[in-house]
Amino acid sequence: DAGVIQSPRHEVTEMGQEVTLRCKPISGHDYLFWYRQTMMRGLELLIYFNNNVPIDDSGMPEDRFSAKMPNASFSTLKIQPSEPRDSAVYFCASSFAGGHGNEQFFGPGTRLTVL
């Protein structure tokens, strides 16, 4: 298993542009999480899904951020319009309810730079 897959690995865009980040969770996992990592705030949970349904989106910073999970093997995080302060590393993680102690498996992350 390749683990959690994220694309692209790096994204450089200009302010005002739409950005779409993609994630493929580990097969069989029923939870999917989107995190944002910055030096100042560490790792912040943005939103998570259970069985493709959004459960908690209280961490989504603004209406410019949206996330979808159309099926069990794919999720997107979209930022429209993007701003320089959105520059960060975005991680996707997955887990399954039957696992030990709620261990989460992380993807490699997408490094987003908004100019």
Place this chain on the structure above:
Amino acid sequence: AQRVTQPEKLLSVFKGAPVELKCNYSYSGSPELFWYVQYSRQRLQLLLRHISRESIKGFTADLNKGETSFHLKKPFAQEEDSAMYYCALTPGGYQKVTFGTGTKLQVIP
């Protein structure tokens, strides 16, 4: 609401010296505590969990409910321990994990 605090952003120690990464939490119930680690150019991964009471790569962590702490310790630091360490908490039985802001451990040769 639960909260995890890691007071040190950076901890530098010499090789062979003891290491203690501090973690304090606030949660009214019985939480599950974890330490995750991110080595350079690698994915964030689970290091250990308190319910397992295990030692991984020489690291241990004891849950102290009285002090609401879950400090990560290792008696003798190695260069390969240099990494970013995150303390994390989840309410028992739930999947949502709250992470601390992380501590970067730098082991000086």
